[in-house]
Amino acid sequence: MKKKTAHEQFIAYLRSEGKNITPERLHILDAVLNQKAHFKIDDMIEKMSCAKKRVSRATVYRSIKTIENAGLIKYIRSINDEKIYEVQKEHHDHMICESCGKIFEFHDKDLETLQDLICESHGFTPKRHTMKIFGICEKCKKDD
Amino acid sequence: MKKKTAHEQFIAYLRSEGKNITPERLHILDAVLNQKAHFKIDDMIEKMSCAKKRVSRATVYRSIKTIENAGLIKYIRSINDEKIYEVQKEHHDHMICESCGKIFEFHDKDLETLQDLICESHGFTPKRHTMKIFGICEKCKKDD
DNA sequence: CAGATAATTGAGATTTAATCTCAATTACGA
DNA sequence: TCGTAATTGAGATTAAATCTCAATTATCTG
Known part of the structure; x- marks a missing residue:
């Protein structure tokens, strides 16, 4: 296939x-x-x-x-x-820098697994999810 | 205090x-x-x-x-x-049922810890985050 | 391939959440 | 209490997104 x-x-x-x-x-x-x-x-x-x-x-x-x-x-x-x-590429989540506005993509297998476990324990069937972490990126931290 | x-x-x-x-x-x-x-x-x-x-x-x-x-x-x-x-109450994340539109709140300590670890490994300083899991809730599954 | 039918398009009108304007009002520090 | 600056209300304005409908186009059928 x-x-x-x-x-x-x-x-x-x-x-x-x-x-x-x-x-x-x-x-x-x-x-x-x-x-x-x-x-x-x-x-x-x-x-x-x-x-x-x-x-x-x-x-x-x-x-x-x-x-x-x-x-x-x-x-x-x-x-x-x-x-x-x-x-859409492979599934990934986002980190968004509140200083420069840049969007970073990341993927973590453990995170996905944990999410599925959490859903299961709530009787919820997950289809998809979004996760955004807001904060300050490495570069902006240095530019201070 | x-x-x-x-x-x-x-x-x-x-x-x-x-x-x-x-x-x-x-x-x-x-x-x-x-x-x-x-x-x-x-x-x-x-x-x-x-x-x-x-x-x-x-x-x-x-x-x-x-x-x-x-x-x-x-x-x-x-x-x-x-x-x-x-x-705003304590921090929590959301599960959103795509069938009935209802929003469920949940909180999981392990998830938070894992997020912090992921950010650390990317040199990103997290301030806050949002996470939404879309899927089908327990009730809607039964109502099928 | 031609003709019928239903889907799609373009252009501009329309909708509607959110913002703006500005005169009148109100909060607050001195 | 007074002066100043912030805030409010009402309606006008903005702008993203949707809608309308006649004209066009894709697709199906024989």
Whole structure:
């Protein structure tokens, strides 16, 4: 069973939901996948309105939601009313520096295991989780 | 050193910030503290517009923000554009049922310890964190 | 492949939470 | 008690997100 690309995943999702495969949706997916890590909707709208194939604001909003439902991107948080999304890679959690605003990703197997145990003891079936640790990063500590 | 009430904490905060202690702010604090657990801003606005002492929408927004900065309430999440806040008790994390929308609180000492260890290994100084586990609660599992 | 049908798009209007404005009021230190 | 600075209320404003609907496009069927 070879691993599906994000592109293939998206198309499979659209098919499974009976949604059409439109060039607009694929363009937006491409633009999103080209993002290094985190992006804002507004940036995507601007990007798509300058691109060779223009896509309207309404469609950007609609498609971002579709791509999110397909599990390919994830909403992280808002910073002054600007939603920040990220492209989904392997699952990871976040450390957010309150000084420079930078978002660090980390993953810890023990943490995941412990979470499952906690859920089990509460009769709760976990599907997914988010964890954000706010504090000060190494660099900002030194820059003081 | 006796423990301060939320009321006292708030007044101490206002003093420390050079802010005035106004009846509006205290009324809103009272209303907020009277909430069992979680509340929406809109509910507060409605509550305050019917109360003996009316408080305007703008002031509710302003005061909620002040009370949040004082650390007495905390923003949890949005559900269709409605922000949900909660009164701060001891620190705890959340399990959110995707079926009924109910929010469960839990606290686990091992989880906290593990988080601190992870941060340490990344040179990150944690101040606070949020953790949300999404899934299906015990009751909804049975109701299937 | 053509024609029918349902989904999707674009553009601008609309919605709505949150913020802003500013004159009137109020808290508070001196 | 007075003067100053902070705060409030009411309505205007802002801006992200959604909605509307006619025109377009994807997909299915034979």
